[in-house]
Amino acid sequence: MTEFIYLYRGGDSPTSPAEGQQEMQLWMGWMKELGEKGHLKAIGSPLEKTGKLVSGKTKVVSDGPFAEAKDLIGGYTLVTASDIDQAVELSKGCPIFRRGGAVEVRPILQMNM
Amino acid sequence: MDELQQTVEPGQGAALDPQLFRHESGRMVVALTRLFGIHNLALAEDVVQDAFCRAIEVWKFKGVPANPSAWLMATAKHRAVDLLRRERTARTYEPELTRMIESEWTLVPTVHEVFEPHAIQDEQLRMMFSCCHPRLREDARVALVLHILCGFSVGEIAGAFVSGLAATEKRITRAKKVLAQSKKLFEVTEAPEFQKRLPDVQRALYLLFNEGYHGASAETAVRGELCREAMRLTAMLLEHPLGKTPGTYALAALMRLHAARLPGRVDAAGNLHSLLDQDRSQWDWTLMKDGVALLELSATGSAVTEYHVEAAIAAVHGRARRVEDTDWAAIVELYDTLMKVRPSPIVALNRAIAMAQKDGPERGLEEIGAIADRERLMGYPFYFAAMGEMELRRGMRETAGRQFGAALALARNPMERRFLEERVKACAGGDR
Numbered sequence: 001m002t003e004f005i006y007l008y009r010g011g012d013s014p015t016s017p018a019e020g021q022q023e024m025q026l027w028m029g030w031m032k033e034l035g036e037k038g039h040l041k042a043i044g045s046p047l048e049k050t051g052k053l054v055s056g057k058t059k060v061v062s063d064g065p066f067a068e069a070k071d072l073i074g075g076y077t078l079v080t081a082s083d084i085d086q087a088v089e090l091s092k093g094c095p096i097f098r099r100g101g102a103v104e105v106r107p108i109l110q111m112n113m
Numbered sequence: 114m115d116e117l118q119q120t121v122e123p124g125q126g127a128a129l130d131p132q133l134f135r136h137e138s139g140r141m142v143v144a145l146t147r148l149f150g151i152h153n154l155a156l157a158e159d160v161v162q163d164a165f166c167r168a169i170e171v172w173k174f175k176g177v178p179a180n181p182s183a184w185l186m187a188t189a190k191h192r193a194v195d196l197l198r199r200e201r202t203a204r205t206y207e208p209e210l211t212r213m214i215e216s217e218w219t220l221v222p223t224v225h226e227v228f229e230p231h232a233i234q235d236e237q238l239r240m241m242f243s244c245c246h247p248r249l250r251e252d253a254r255v256a257l258v259l260h261i262l263c264g265f266s267v268g269e270i271a272g273a274f275v276s277g278l279a280a281t282e283k284r285i286t287r288a289k290k291v292l293a294q295s296k297k298l299f300e301v302t303e304a305p306e307f308q309k310r311l312p313d314v315q316r317a318l319y320l321l322f323n324e325g326y327h328g329a330s331a332e333t334a335v336r337g338e339l340c341r342e343a344m345r346l347t348a349m350l351l352e353h354p355l356g357k358t359p360g361t362y363a364l365a366a367l368m369r370l371h372a373a374r375l376p377g378r379v380d381a382a383g384n385l386h387s388l389l390d391q392d393r394s395q396w397d398w399t400l401m402k403d404g405v406a407l408l409e410l411s412a413t414g415s416a417v418t419e420y421h422v423e424a425a426i427a428a429v430h431g432r433a434r435r436v437e438d439t440d441w442a443a444i445v446e447l448y449d450t451l452m453k454v455r456p457s458p459i460v461a462l463n464r465a466i467a468m469a470q471k472d473g474p475e476r477g478l479e480e481i482g483a484i485a486d487r488e489r490l491m492g493y494p495f496y497f498a499a500m501g502e503m504e505l506r507r508g509m510r511e512t513a514g515r516q517f518g519a520a521l522a523l524a525r526n527p528m529e530r531r532f533l534e535e536r537v538k539a540c541a542g543g544d545r
Contacts, residue, residue: 013166016266017134020165025129027173046170075174 001080003041003108004087006094008077010070011101026095034079039090044077070100078108129177132338134165137182138264141189143236147227148193148214150207151243152293154261160196164189186228193224235301237262238353241346242299245313246291253288254317255324260285263342273339275329275525307355314350315364318343319420322368326375331526333379340375344368362411363420369404370427373397385532387502389436389470401431419455422447441471458486459493466499474503494523498533505540514540 014020034040049072051064081087084107091103130136138161145157167188168181178184197206197214206214213223226232244257256274259265265273271281301307324330325339347365350356377391386392408424426447433439448464461484469477481487481500490496501516517536524530 013162014169016269017138017165017264018132018269019266020169021129021131021134024169024172024177027169028176031173043174046174074170077174 001082002084002087002110004079004081004084005106005108006044006077006079006091007073007104007106008075008094008096009073009102009104011074011096011099014099023095023099026098030093030095031077033093034077034090037090039079039081041078041080044075046075047073049074073104074101129181132341133181135264137185138165139237139240139262140182140233141185142261143240144186144227144233145189145193146240146298147232147236148197148207148210148224150205151295151298153204153206154289154293156196156204160189160192163192190224190228194221197224234349234352236298238301238349238356239298241349242301242307242310242314243292243295244288245310245317246288246295247310247313248291249288251316251320253284254313255320256281256285257288257292258317258321258346259339259342262346269335272332273328273330273335274324301353301355304355311356311358312360315360315418315420318347318350319364319367321346322371326371329525331528333383333528337375340368340372344372359411359414359416360418360420362407363418363424366404366407366411367420367424367427369400369407370424370431373400373404373431374427379528383528385528387532388430391436393434393436396431404428405431417450417454419451422451422454426451439470441467445471458484458489461485462490462493462496462499466502469503469506474506477503492523494520494525494529494533496520497523498536501536501540505536510540 014023031040031043035043049064053062053064054060055062079087079090081090084105087105087107091105094103096103141161141164142154142157145160146154149156164185168185172178172181197220201215205211210223213219227236240262241258244261245254249257252274256270259270259273260267267282267285268278270285271278274281299306299310322340322343325336325341325343328336328339330336330339344365347361347368350361351365373396374388374391376397377386377393377395378388379385380392380395404424405428408421408428411421411424426444429440429443429447444467445464448460448467451460452464462481465477465480465484468480478500481496481503484490497516497520501513501520504510504513504516514537517533517540521530521533521537524533
């Protein structure tokens with residue numbers, strides 16, 4: 001089994017309280033399913049939409065966001081899967097796609113080759 | 114927020130009330146409006162939206178907290194305090210609270226105070242009355258109540274009323290402007306003003322209920338929700354010493370007595386059934402009993418409102434376990450009273466239907482022919498359906514078929530369409 005990180009990018013905000021509640025419940029259902037299938041390594045966390053960017057040799061500090069809203073990373077989850085194909089397949093169940101968002105699937109670099 | 118950190122695992126724990134977000138939305142908006150002033154309604158709505166977005170993000174990962182309402186309220190409070198600190202002088206807030214907000218000593222306690230449950234309860238009622246502003250039309254009042262207090266988005270309201278999104282948006286935006294210009298929320302402690310506006314509030318709740326019960330939306334779930342919201346808001350009105358008048362009791366009774374019939378009116382397959390051929394074992398007899406009890410509570414004083422009469426009619430139906438047991442004479446008499454209290458072509462039509470049950474279809478058709486303002490019913494499918502039913506009963510199949518055909522052309526949703534198609538078929542075939 002290999003570890004992967006899901007980086008959740010973008011996705012529109014719900015337009016009503018009822019829609020928001022439904023959205024949240026879909027996510028919780030999806031996370032639960034990942035857990036039940038034994039793929040959930042760490043559920044991860046959501047990220048604030050703002051922050052600071054420290055960059056360059058002079059360590060310039062600037063305000064976020066660092067990407068367009070549609071590309072902004074909103075959170076992450078660590079999963080295990082047999083290979084990248086399975087990790088990708090599993091990510092397709094994520095409710096983020098209903099709202100135009102994306103999941104970036106990145107293998108965690110393995111130390112023991 | 115220590116006590117709020119305790120969470121249940123994603124997907125675990127008690128099921129969330131499906132209306133939780135909507136109801137909390139209304140509660141947070143009124144608390145924040147109290148703080149910011151009614152002219153800053155949009156700001157209050159932004160803070161609420163923000164609190165929801167945070168809740169959704171965090172709960173997605175960490176699970177729903179043990180007390181989701183408290184979590185949402187705490188988040189809204191934090192956002193409000195931040196905002197007031199940041200923009201203390203950039204805006205004007207609720208005049209009564211300005212000095213409390215200006216001082217760092219009193220800011221946080223003031224914010225906490227407006228979020229106290231009893232304060233929110235009062236503010237919801239004030240908002241309900243404020244939404245029924247005399248400068249607003251009845252439909253705008255209902256839309257505003259749904260939007261602010263029940264947490265329905267403009268899109269959801271347009272869907273429920275089967276009206277255009279743009280038109281609904283315009284109606285709500287305009288209504289909000291009127292509300293914002295009213296400077297101050299309605300005072301629910303001043304008896305004369307309260308009593309003056311109470312009928313408008315009752316009327317708005319009545320219309321909200323009716324939209325759910327008779328309305329055009331195809332979705333049973335949506336309609337059920339509108340009925341439940343109307344009952345919830347009416348219960349709120351009954352908790353206020355000035356609000357619990359005989360009229361409000363009658364209104365609450367009428368809603369329960371009608372809601373009790375909902376499970377028979379639309380069956381599990383989503384098919385509509387007329388009152389005459391509903392499976393009455395499906396009726397909610399507990400709700401019916403509650404309704405009768407409320408109707409008894411409404412029988413004080415001398416004022417008879419339209420709600421008293423309508424509830425009494427529903428109670429007569431509720432007493433009949435079988436349609437044959439219905440006391441049609443009592444119902445006709447009650448419709449006579451209703452025509453005096455609040456005449457309308459719809460009431461006259463219902464009276465004619467009861468007459469047909471009591472004295473036969475010919476009599477019913479005569480009564481329909483005598484309705485003043487009959488042309489106002491020309492767009493109403495059940496006007497033609499009622500005539501179709503009477504024609505069919507007196508054996509005039511062809512005429513009946515034409516009437517049901519006219520009704521079918523006016524059907525407002527697939528449920529009505531299916532129902533009327535069946536009636537058209539019944540006229541062509543051998544069965545009734």
